[in-house]
Amino acid sequence: MTLLIDAQQLSKTFVLHQQGGLELPVLTDVSLEVHAGECVALVGPSGAGKSTLLKALYANYLVQHGTLNILHKGRWVDMARAAPHEIVEVRRDTLGYVSQFLRVIPRVSALDIVAEPLVEQGEDRELARQKAGALLGRLNIAERLWSLPPATFSGGEQQRVNIARGLISPRPLLLLDEPTASLDAANRAVVIELMKEAKARGAALVGIFHDEATRDAIADRLFTVPLARRDEIKKELAA
Numbered sequence: 117m118t119l120l121i122d123a124q125q126l127s128k129t130f131v132l133h134q135q136g137g138l139e140l141p142v143l144t145d146v147s148l149e150v151h152a153g154e155c156v157a158l159v160g161p162s163g164a165g166k167s168t169l170l171k172a173l174y175a176n177y178l179v180q181h182g183t184l185n186i187l188h189k190g191r192w193v194d195m196a197r198a199a200p201h202e203i204v205e206v207r208r209d210t211l212g213y214v215s216q217f218l219r220v221i222p223r224v225s226a227l228d229i230v231a232e233p234l235v236e237q238g239e240d241r242e243l244a245r246q247k248a249g250a251l252l253g254r255l256n257i258a259e260r261l262w263s264l265p266p267a268t269f270s271g272g273e274q275q276r277v278n279i280a281r282g283l284i285s286p287r288p289l290l291l292l293d294e295p296t297a298s299l300d301a302a303n304r305a306v307v308i309e310l311m312k313e314a315k316a317r318g319a320a321l322v323g324i325f326h327d328e329a330t331r332d333a334i335a336d337r338l339f340t341v342p343l344a345r346r347d348e349i350k351k352e353l354a355a
């Protein structure tokens with residue numbers, strides 16, 4: 117299967133400015149390769165850096181060392197060094213990110229929030245809205261809510277709008293940060309089904325799934341993010 121993510125020897129240290137510039141190493145020499153059609157679940161102790169790794173892959177966090185290659189339209193783009201316009205392009209066409217929380221856009225309807233990624237890729241707006249409606253329907257968002265901005269939706273409804281927005285475009289790579297965290301069993305099953313469909317069309321998935329049943333249902337393999345040594349830092353903090 118085609119290699120889609122080739123991340124080598126990533127290191128990331130946070131500098132805690134409010135604590136005298138203390139350095140907190142989180143990722144140390146982490147390498148991860150992901151192929152088309154597979155789902156890799158990030159595991160490891162709390163605070164090991166699972167979310168940090170996902171955010172680094174999405175270029176939300178800058179790594180200090182290592183290469184972070186993403187296969188974008190047949191060429192490798194190193195997200196650690198790419199120019200901002202390249203990152204925007206990779207995110208639009210290749211790399212999706214589903215977080216737990218919806219960033220609500222004031223006055224924009226749920227339908228348009230979900231349709232937007234397709235419109236940005238050049239899809240006809242009406243067709244994009246039809247696809248958005250179909251996906252919101254599958255995710256059990258009542259049709260009366262589609263034309264409303266999701267600011268007043270429940271936490272679970274907002275999460276499902278967010279998932280629909282993240283999964284509507286057939287991007288070849290998906291990063292998922294606890295996509296099923298606050299969903300009931302029925303909606304969790306729908307999300308698992310949608311992720312399986314993405315895998316079946318050849319997408320690669322990298323995710324954090326604290327819920328073991330979801331992880332078992334979707335992950336092909338586990339990738340352990342090791343806890344970096346923090347002994348010295350803890351000592352300094354305690355001093």
Ligand SMILES: Nc1ncnc2c1ncn2[C@@H]1O[C@H](COP(=O)(O)OP(=O)(O)OP(=O)(O)O)[C@@H](O)[C@H]1O
Binds near residue numbers: 131140162166
């Ligand atoms: N923006 C930041 N600034 C400073 N420190 C940060 C930042 N983001 C994360 N950290 C620290 O990096 C470490 C790893 O955090 P991260 O959220 O990646 O862990 P995680 O493995 O996803 O944890 P959990 O399973 O508890 O969600 C933690 O010690 C956290 O406090």
